[in-house]
Amino acid sequence: MWLNQLFPGNPPAGNGHLATDNCIDVAVIGAGAFGRNHARVYHQLAQQGEAVNLAAVVDTDVARADAIAREYGTRAFGSVEQLIGTRREIQAASIAVPTVHHLEVARTLMEVGVDVLIEKPLAASLAEADELIRLAGQLGRVGQTGHLExxxxxxxxxxxxxxxxxxxxxxxxxxxxxxxxxxxxxxxxxxxxxxxxxxxxxxxxxxxxxxxxxxxxxxxxxxxxxxxxxxxxxxxxxxxxxxxxxxxxxxxxxxxxxxxxxxxxxxxxxxxxxxxxxxxxxxxxxxxxxxxxxxxxxEEPLHAELKSFLDCVRRRSRPLVSLEDGRRALAVxxxxxxxxxxxxxxxxxxxxxxx
Ligand SMILES: NC(=O)c1ccc[n+]([C@@H]2O[C@H](COP(=O)([O-])OP(=O)(O)OC[C@H]3O[C@@H](n4cnc5c(N)ncnc54)[C@H](O)[C@@H]3O)[C@@H](O)[C@H]2O)c1
Missing domain, CATH: 3.30.360.10 (Dihydrodipicolinate Reductase; domain 2)
Known part of the structure; x- marks a missing residue:
C-alpha cells in the first residue's frame, strides 16, 4: 500500500523536501554496537552509487559519535536536539539507541519531518509502540521496524x-x-x-x-x-x-x-x-x-534493509516491515x-x- 493512499494530500518528505530522485541525507542515532553497522552500510551504499549521504552520527556519548563520524567523513552530534538545531536537512534516520529511548528519539525526529527506521524491538511496551504508529500516521512519516532477517x-x-x-x-x-x-x-x-x-x-x-x-x-x-x-x-x-x-x-x-x-x-x-x-x-x-x-x-541483510528503507522514503511507500509488524512481534x-x-x-x- 502506498503511503499517499494512507495520507491523502501526499505528504512531503523530510523537512519539507521532496525526496524523489534526490540524494537522501540520513542520520544514524546511537553509535553503539549496532548503530555503527548502520553508519558503515549507509557509507557503503553511497560508495556504491546509491543516492544517499550519511550526513550525521548522533550519540549522547560524543566521543563515540565522533569516532564513527571521523571514520566515515561526516559530522557528529551529542543529541538529536543539537542535530535539529543546526538545521541540517535530514530526511531519514536510523534509530539504534537502547529500546527504552526509541519513542522519545523517534518522536522528536518525526515531528520535524524525518522518516525513521527504528531498531528492533520496536519499543519497550505496546503503549509506546502504539504511540509510534499513531505519530507516524498523523505526521505522514515512513516508519520501518529493524527486523533485518x-x-x-x-x-x-x-x-x-x-x-x-x-x-x-x-x-x-x-x-x-x-x-x-x-x-x-x-x-x-x-x-x-x-x-x-x-x-x-x-x-x-x-x-x-x-x-x-x-x-x-x-x-x-x-x-x-x-x-x-x-x-x-x-x-x-x-x-x-x-x-x-x-x-x-x-x-x-x-x-x-x-x-x-x-x-x-x-x-x-x-x-x-x-x-x-x-x-x-x-x-x-x-x-x-x-x-x-x-x-x-x-547479501548482507542490513544492506538490503537500508536500501529498501531508502526506497520507501523516496517513493513514500509502506515498508516491507512496518511499525505495525514491529508491534505484532513485540506483542507476542x-x-x-x-x-x-x-x-x-x-x-x-x-x-x-x-x-
Ligand atoms: N537488528 C539487529 O540484529 C540488532 C542487533 C543488535 C542491537 N539491535 C538493537 O539496536 C538498538 C541499539 O543496540 P546496541 O546493541 O547498539 O546498543 P548499545 O548500547 O551498544 O548502543 C546504544 C548507543 O545509543 C546511545 N544513546 C543512548 N541514548 C541516546 C539518545 N537519547 N540519543 C543518542 N544516543 C543515545 C548510547 O550512548 C550508545 O552509544 C537496540 O534497540 C537493540 O535492540 C538490533
Missing amino acids: RFNPAVCATLPLITRPMFFEVHRLSVFTPRSLDVDVVLDLMIHDLDVVLAFTNSQVKEIRAVGLPILSGKVDIANVRLEFESGCVANFTASRVSTERVRKLRFFQPEQYISLDYGRQDVLVFSVGRGPGFTGTPSVNPQIKVAKAAITA ALDIVAAIGEHGRKVRLDQLGAH
Whole structure:
C-alpha cells in the first residue's frame, strides 16, 4: 500500500523536501554496537552509487559519535536536539539507541519531518509502540521496524515457497557477550524469528507455552517456546545467548514438503515428496524425495534493509516491515516473557536457584 493512499494530500518528505530522485541525507542515532553497522552500510551504499549521504552520527556519548563520524567523513552530534538545531536537512534516520529511548528519539525526529527506521524491538511496551504508529500516521512519516532477517536473502527465497506451514522448529543460539543485557533473550534474539514465523504463517497466536532461565545475566538467557496458531500450525523456538556455538536455523514442514533455512549461510534446502503424475498407490511406499536448493544471491541483510528503507522514503511507500509488524512481534514477545514468568513462579524457580 502506498503511503499517499494512507495520507491523502501526499505528504512531503523530510523537512519539507521532496525526496524523489534526490540524494537522501540520513542520520544514524546511537553509535553503539549496532548503530555503527548502520553508519558503515549507509557509507557503503553511497560508495556504491546509491543516492544517499550519511550526513550525521548522533550519540549522547560524543566521543563515540565522533569516532564513527571521523571514520566515515561526516559530522557528529551529542543529541538529536543539537542535530535539529543546526538545521541540517535530514530526511531519514536510523534509530539504534537502547529500546527504552526509541519513542522519545523517534518522536522528536518525526515531528520535524524525518522518516525513521527504528531498531528492533520496536519499543519497550505496546503503549509506546502504539504511540509510534499513531505519530507516524498523523505526521505522514515512513516508519520501518529493524527486523533485518526479513531482508535475509534466504528468508526472501522461502516466502514464495510457502503453502501451508504446519510445524516450525527454530534455533537461534549465540555465544555470550555482555551486550543487550537490559532485555531478556526473547526480546534480544527470539523476536527476530517471531517476526519471520508470523510473516510466514499469517495467523494469530492461540496458545503460548514457555520456559526460560537466567544463566549468566540477571535476565532470561535461554528460552524454549511453543506457539500454537489459529491455523493449527505449531512453532517451537529455542533462543540462547549462552551457547557454545552460533546457530541460526529455521525448519518447517508443510504438506509433502520439508524446508530447511540457514540464516547465517543464507541457504534454503527444499525436500519435496514427488510421486509423479497419475500416482495412485499407497503414499508411504517408495516415496521419491526430491531435494532442491533455492537460488540465492548472498547479501548482507542490513544492506538490503537500508536500501529498501531508502526506497520507501523516496517513493513514500509502506515498508516491507512496518511499525505495525514491529508491534505484532513485540506483542507476542511480551506475552512470551509473561508466560516464562508465570511458569517460573509455578515451579518456584527462584527457590531452586537458592540451593
Ligand atoms: N537488528 C539487529 O540484529 C540488532 C542487533 C543488535 C542491537 N539491535 C538493537 O539496536 C538498538 C541499539 O543496540 P546496541 O546493541 O547498539 O546498543 P548499545 O548500547 O551498544 O548502543 C546504544 C548507543 O545509543 C546511545 N544513546 C543512548 N541514548 C541516546 C539518545 N537519547 N540519543 C543518542 N544516543 C543515545 C548510547 O550512548 C550508545 O552509544 C537496540 O534497540 C537493540 O535492540 C538490533
